[in-house]
Amino acid sequence: METTQTRKRIALIGAGQVGGAAAYALIQSSLAAELLLVDTNIAQRDAQVRDLSDVAFATGSGTRVRAATYHEAGQESDVVVITAGSRHTPGQSFGESAARNVSIVRNVVSAMTPFRKDAVLLVVSNPVDLLTSLAGELARLPRTQVFGSGTFLESARLRGLIADHVGIAANSIDMYVVGVHGENQVPAWSTATVGGVPLDTALPAGQIDRAALADECKHFSDDVIRTKGSTPFGIGAIIASLCASVLLDRRNVRPVSHFVPEFGCCVSMPAVLGRQGIVRTIQMPLAQEEGEAVAESAGVVKKQLDRILEDCTPRQW
Numbered sequence: 001m002e003t004t005q006t007r008k009r010i011a012l013i014g015a016g017q018v019g020g021a022a023a024y025a026l027i028q029s030s031l032a033a034e035l036l037l038v039d040t041n042i043a044q045r046d047a048q049v050r051d052l053s054d055v056a057f058a059t060g061s062g063t064r065v066r067a068a069t070y071h072e073a074g075q076e077s078d079v080v081v082i083t084a085g086s087r088h089t090p091g092q093s094f095g096e097s098a099a100r101n102v103s104i105v106r107n108v109v110s111a112m113t114p115f116r117k118d119a120v121l122l123v124v125s126n127p128v129d130l131l132t133s134l135a136g137e138l139a140r141l142p143r144t145q146v147f148g149s150g151t152f153l154e155s156a157r158l159r160g161l162i163a164d165h166v167g168i169a170a171n172s173i174d175m176y177v178v179g180v181h182g183e184n185q186v187p188a189w190s191t192a193t194v195g196g197v198p199l200d201t202a203l204p205a206g207q208i209d210r211a212a213l214a215d216e217c218k219h220f221s222d223d224v225i226r227t228k229g230s231t232p233f234g235i236g237a238i239i240a241s242l243c244a245s246v247l248l249d250r251r252n253v254r255p256v257s258h259f260v261p262e263f264g265c266c267v268s269m270p271a272v273l274g275r276q277g278i279v280r281t282i283q284m285p286l287a288q289e290e291g292e293a294v295a296e297s298a299g300v301v302k303k304q305l306d307r308i309l310e311d312c313t314p315r316q317w
């Protein structure tokens with residue numbers, strides 16, 4: 001008899017470093033019956049299918065991996081994850097790498113449209129807030145069904161860094177990094193708690209150097225990217241976790257990039273995740289300077305989005 005589990009499919013658009021790491025984590029969890037890999041580089045895609053099939057065989061996973069087309073991904077998948085794109089390479093301007101990924105996301109979303117009505121689209125390619133906003137405009141899905149990995153990885157990382165400094169388990173620290181992924185991320189210190197107690201009370205001044213930790217969190221991957229070109233494992237684990245929240249309708253609260261009407265674009269705020277994607281946003285009583293920092297960087301994303309939507313030629317962007 002076909003169970004609900006056997007019918008679940010996740011598509012990964014982009015079978016590079018990040019897509020491969022996400023697939024590795026997903027296979028280990030046996031979350032879906034099938035993983036569909038889509039890539040314009042056919043040799044790369046097929047090599048990943050074979051290598052990842054070995055993971056399934058070796059671990060006794062219930063997940064099978066196969067190559068697929070955009071059409072199959074859009075029509076047959078419960079969750080479609082976009083990791084296609086070019087990495088930001090040293091010496092390349094932000095605008096150059098962003099413009100290329102804008103063009104890639106436009107093409108892949110259009111190639112997959114129309115999506116299955118209940119498909120959830122998870123955007124990972126960078127700049128993730130802009131690309132999630134763009135995908136949300138183009139996918140012809142309800143806004144709640146399109147979200148981005150946003151600042152979930154940074155939030156997990158900052159909890160881990162604090163935990164290491166104070167000797168308290170990371171899962172007893174409730175702390176979010178919010179706003180726009182990357183240089184302008186905002187650690188929401190004002191709402192952080194330890195064991196339900198406000199951070200200011202639980203860890204009085206002097207116990208942690210907030211500025212140093214925030215800086216370490218922001219630049220944690222810089223050396224890794226310089227050394228090995230990519231940071232696939234952390235984001236791969238985050239993708240697997242987000243897929244589980246959706247497919248299992250877990251209702252986890254996660255800081256993911258999603259449409260915030262006040263800003264007219266997608267930025268990360270804690271949201272409840274379930275089978276239909278964003279179930280609702282959790283309103284955060286941010287300190288004034290934190291709120292202003294989020295609004296300022298959201299304003300930049302919104303301007304970039306408007307320019308792309310007005311003038312669809314990325315070269316001019």
Ligand SMILES: NC(=O)c1ccc[n+]([C@@H]2O[C@H](COP(=O)([O-])OP(=O)(O)OC[C@H]3O[C@@H](n4cnc5c(N)ncnc54)[C@H](O)[C@@H]3O)[C@@H](O)[C@H]2O)c1
Pocket residue numbers: 013014015016017018019038039040041044083084085086087088101104107108124125126128149150153181230231232235
């Ligand atoms: N949001 C995050 O926290 C986070 C973390 C790490 C990486 N990333 C982003 O993930 C993206 C992928 O990084 P990577 O290290 O895997 O790069 P990669 O170069 O290893 O892989 C990208 C893959 O996308 C494929 N591709 C390009 N255009 C495509 C298209 N139109 N359709 C299908 N596939 C296409 C390429 O052939 C390649 O296999 C980058 O944009 C990177 O910045 C995001």
